[in-house]
Amino acid sequence: MFLTLALSDSVLVLQATDDQLRRQHNVLDAPPQYFASSLGSSASSTSLLLHPSMSTSSLERSLTAYITLKVASESSCSTLTSLTAKLVGSESLSFEGGQFEQSWPINVNVRIPVPPHFILSPGKTYKFQANLPYPNTMSPSVQLFYGRMKYKAQVKAKIRSASTLLSRSLLPAKTITAEEPLLVVQASQFEPGAFSKIKYVSANGLGSTCISSSPSPLLLGGSTKVLLSLPDAEAKSRIQKVELSVVQDTRIRPRSGSSSSSTRTHARPYIHLQLPPAQSQQQGFDSSRTKQLERSSDASTLDNNNVLEADFSISSDTDLQPTTLPGSDAAILLSHRLVLTVFYDVPDGDTSDQPKKFACSWPTTLAYPQALSRSVVDELPRYTQIDASSKTSPIL
Known part of the structure; x- marks a missing residue:
C-alpha cells in the first residue's frame, strides 16, 4: 500500500495590505516598527485550530492537496475506513535565560468523505482531493537557531482488512501517512518608482561621494x-576595496504568559554576514577589477571614469531569512540593514601609514523571489529596428 501527497503550491504567499507594503520601504532610514500585541488568550475549534491572534474571518484562501493511494497487486482486499488531510504549523521560540516555548499555531484538519465499506482492490490506484483553508494572518516560515516556524501538509489513511468479518472486528486498523513540507512567505514588492537607493557621504581624502545601490x-x-560616484579620478584611484554586509536583527515575542510579558520583544544576537562578490569578481570591490559603466551620448551624463561598480551575491544557504513586514503579529520578527565599508589609501600629506575606511548603512528588505508581487505599472513594449523605421499613420 502506497500513499503519496502532492500540493497545488509548494510556496504559499500571504497577501499583504497596502499599508504593510508602503511601510516596508522607509525613506527615513529607520528600521521597521512592529506593534506590540497580546498573544495570550486561548480559543480553538475541533476542525480548525488557530492561534487566537489569527481570526477565522481571514480564511479566504485554500491549499489543494492531491492524494494518491496505490494498492499493490499482491495485496489482499482492504477497506478504507477514513481519510484525513491536515495543515500543521509548529513554532519553537528561545529566550534569554534558557526559556523555551513551543506551540502549534496552525492546525487545520479536513476529513475527506469516503463511502462506507469502500473496498481497495489489489493493483488499483485511487485518487482524492482536499482543500485546506488557511488564514492570511499566519506567520511566515523561519528557520533560525533561536526561533523556528515550520509548516507541513499531512494526510492519513486508516485501512482494515476486508477478508472476513472476524478479521475486521479483531485486527486493529492500519494507519499510513504521507507529508510534504510547505514554505510560507509574506508578499513583497519593489520600491515604487525607485531605480536605485541614493546616499551622499563625505570622507576625508575622498571628498563628496554618491553611493547608489539596488532598491x-x-x-x-x-x-x-x-x-560609487567619486568626485575625480584621483579619488577613484585611492579606493582599495569595498565590503558589503547584511546585518539581521532578530526579535522574539512570546505567545504565552501574562499580558506584560506578551507585549515585550526579546532581542537575540545579531547575524552579521559579509556578502561575497558575484562570480564575475573574485575579491569584493577592487579598483583593478571594477567594471566601467558604458559611456552615454548624453553630454549631461556623469563622467563614468569616476564611477566604480560591483555586484555582491546574496546566498539562500545561510542564516539570512526574509524580512518580516511591518505591522505583522508574528512571534519572530526580522529586520535587516546593509553595511557598506570602503577602504582607501591615505592621501598625500597624511602622517598615518594605515589605510582609512568609512562605513555607512541603511535599512533594506530581504525576500524570496516567489514573494514578489507584480508591479501595477505596465511595462513599455519592446521595439526593434524594424519597428523604428516603419511608417506610422498620423494621429488625427
Missing part, C-alpha cells in the same frame, strides 16, 4: 549592485 527588496539567492 528593495533584495532577493535571497540573487545579487545586489553598488556604485
Whole structure:
C-alpha cells in the first residue's frame, strides 16, 4: 500500500495590505516598527485550530492537496475506513535565560468523505482531493537557531482488512501517512518608482561621494549592485576595496504568559554576514577589477571614469531569512540593514601609514523571489529596428 501527497503550491504567499507594503520601504532610514500585541488568550475549534491572534474571518484562501493511494497487486482486499488531510504549523521560540516555548499555531484538519465499506482492490490506484483553508494572518516560515516556524501538509489513511468479518472486528486498523513540507512567505514588492537607493557621504581624502545601490527588496539567492560616484579620478584611484554586509536583527515575542510579558520583544544576537562578490569578481570591490559603466551620448551624463561598480551575491544557504513586514503579529520578527565599508589609501600629506575606511548603512528588505508581487505599472513594449523605421499613420 502506497500513499503519496502532492500540493497545488509548494510556496504559499500571504497577501499583504497596502499599508504593510508602503511601510516596508522607509525613506527615513529607520528600521521597521512592529506593534506590540497580546498573544495570550486561548480559543480553538475541533476542525480548525488557530492561534487566537489569527481570526477565522481571514480564511479566504485554500491549499489543494492531491492524494494518491496505490494498492499493490499482491495485496489482499482492504477497506478504507477514513481519510484525513491536515495543515500543521509548529513554532519553537528561545529566550534569554534558557526559556523555551513551543506551540502549534496552525492546525487545520479536513476529513475527506469516503463511502462506507469502500473496498481497495489489489493493483488499483485511487485518487482524492482536499482543500485546506488557511488564514492570511499566519506567520511566515523561519528557520533560525533561536526561533523556528515550520509548516507541513499531512494526510492519513486508516485501512482494515476486508477478508472476513472476524478479521475486521479483531485486527486493529492500519494507519499510513504521507507529508510534504510547505514554505510560507509574506508578499513583497519593489520600491515604487525607485531605480536605485541614493546616499551622499563625505570622507576625508575622498571628498563628496554618491553611493547608489539596488532598491528593495533584495532577493535571497540573487545579487545586489553598488556604485560609487567619486568626485575625480584621483579619488577613484585611492579606493582599495569595498565590503558589503547584511546585518539581521532578530526579535522574539512570546505567545504565552501574562499580558506584560506578551507585549515585550526579546532581542537575540545579531547575524552579521559579509556578502561575497558575484562570480564575475573574485575579491569584493577592487579598483583593478571594477567594471566601467558604458559611456552615454548624453553630454549631461556623469563622467563614468569616476564611477566604480560591483555586484555582491546574496546566498539562500545561510542564516539570512526574509524580512518580516511591518505591522505583522508574528512571534519572530526580522529586520535587516546593509553595511557598506570602503577602504582607501591615505592621501598625500597624511602622517598615518594605515589605510582609512568609512562605513555607512541603511535599512533594506530581504525576500524570496516567489514573494514578489507584480508591479501595477505596465511595462513599455519592446521595439526593434524594424519597428523604428516603419511608417506610422498620423494621429488625427
